[in-house]
Amino acid sequence: MLLRTLPGTDLRLSVIGFGCWATGGLWWGDDVDDDRSIAAIRRALDLGINWFDTAPLYGHGHADAVLVRALGSRLRHVVLATKVGVRWDGEGAHARSDLSPQHMQADVEASLRRLGVDRIDLLQVHWPCELGTPLTETLGALDELRQAGKVRHIGLCNYSAADLCAAAATIRIDSLQTPYSMLRREFERELGPACRGLQGPHGVGAPLGVLAYEPLCRGLLTGKFNARSTFPASDLRARDDRFQGQRLLRALTLVSRLELVARRQHVPIAALALAWVLRQEGLTAAIAGAKTAAQVDEHVRAAELLDDAPFWAEVQRIVDAYRG
Numbered sequence: 001m002l003l004r005t006l007p008g009t010d011l012r013l014s015v016i017g018f019g020c021w022a023t024g025g026l027w028w029g030d031d032v033d034d035d036r037s038i039a040a041i042r043r044a045l046d047l048g049i050n051w052f053d054t055a056p057l058y059g060h061g062h063a064d065a066v067l068v069r070a071l072g073s074r075l076r077h078v079v080l081a082t083k084v085g086v087r088w089d090g091e092g093a094h095a096r097s098d099l100s101p102q103h104m105q106a107d108v109e110a111s112l113r114r115l116g117v118d119r120i121d122l123l124q125v126h127w128p129c130e131l132g133t134p135l136t137e138t139l140g141a142l143d144e145l146r147q148a149g150k151v152r153h154i155g156l157c158n159y160s161a162a163d164l165c166a167a168a169a170t171i172r173i174d175s176l177q178t179p180y181s182m183l184r185r186e187f188e189r190e191l192g193p194a195c196r197g198l199q200g201p202h203g204v205g206a207p208l209g210v211l212a213y214e215p216l217c218r219g220l221l222t223g224k225f226n227a228r229s230t231f232p233a234s235d236l237r238a239r240d241d242r243f244q245g246q247r248l249l250r251a252l253t254l255v256s257r258l259e260l261v262a263r264r265q266h267v268p269i270a271a272l273a274l275a276w277v278l279r280q281e282g283l284t285a286a287i288a289g290a291k292t293a294a295q296v297d298e299h300v301r302a303a304e305l306l307d308d309a310p311f312w313a314e315v316q317r318i319v320d321a322y323r324g
């Protein structure tokens with residue numbers, strides 16, 4: 001597995017990270033099974049995936065519990081990336097970002113306890129504050145957590161280019177986590193250029209590490225869905241308009257064209273979709289979710305496709321022809 005350094009840090013990350021959202025169970029249908037999730041995590045480790053992206057929100061702590069069980073003593077040898085800030089009520093239908101210093105401290109302490117570690121390798125703000133805490137107060141609290149040794153590196157998720165630049169001018173920010181896939185490319189407009197030349201707190205420009213989430217568009221870029229696919233109410237894709245109507249049909253057209261290329265290259269469509277993300281300028285790694293070991297087997301094959309090859313021009317034409 002190819003490793004890349006998260007720019008400006010000593011973190012060497014496999015280009016594919018394991019995403020633990022579905023591991024938590026909630027919102028991912030009725031087929032999430034802890035034993036299968038554990039097998040998927042262990043397969044990821046065996047195949048060289050060395051970092052895991054989790055969050056308190058994922059199954060309200062359950063993803064962390066499963067991850068700890070799966071990793072066992074190998075937990076000390078991987079990079080743990082988690083998140084901070086989101087509060088939820090009851091079953092979590094109402095989740096909101098509370099980035100007050102008090103909540104962030106309590107949230108990080110709870111993550112440390114669940115994960116059984118003294119320090120989090122990469123702590124990422126899950127999404128911008130919805131309860132009015134000024135950005136400077138949030139950043140101050142994050143920096144204190146880093147200085148106290150509870151956190152090694154700080155990242156942001158889902159921030160606009162303007163807020164990202166403002167944050168990075170205040171404290172050292174080490175990564176941005178953002179949606180990016182063949183079907184979702186808004187990163188290329190403002191965030192991508194912003195990440196490439198971010199001015200740090202000392203006015204020094206340096207590229208920021210970018211971690212792409214949802215690189216398979218929640219499974220749509222694997223070739224397994226068709227126009228008649230349906231989801232149970234417990235699956236967030238039942239309410240995702242990318243899985244409905246004309247948007248779904250347009251995506252399926254893209255997937256069927258990709259399938260021809262993938263077949264010729266003898267790789268799964270998922271590997272082609274992941275490799276496309278990993279080849280984009282400024283990308284450090286892609287975070288792929290998996291419910292089974294077989295899905296992980298497909299993801300790691302992306303590494304075979306990272307070099308320049310004639311088929312990439314064809315793939316780019318297919319991707320550019322898609323209009324979401």
Ligand SMILES: NC(=O)c1ccc[n+]([C@@H]2O[C@H](COP(=O)([O-])OP(=O)(O)OC[C@H]3O[C@@H](n4cnc5c(N)ncnc54)[C@H](OP(=O)(O)O)[C@@H]3O)[C@@H](O)[C@H]2O)c1
Nearest residue numbers: 019020021022157213214215216217218219288289295298
């Ligand atoms: N920071 C944030 O706000 C944020 C937001 C979203 C995600 N994330 C992170 O990014 C990770 C990845 O995103 P994601 O999980 O939402 O989407 P994703 O990686 O695009 O899709 C993952 C889902 O696709 C299906 N799948 C994956 N590989 C497959 C394969 N080879 N063949 C068939 N189906 C396959 C699986 O679900 P089924 O088997 O049920 O189809 C899997 O759970 C998350 O787990 C999380 O760590 C972060």
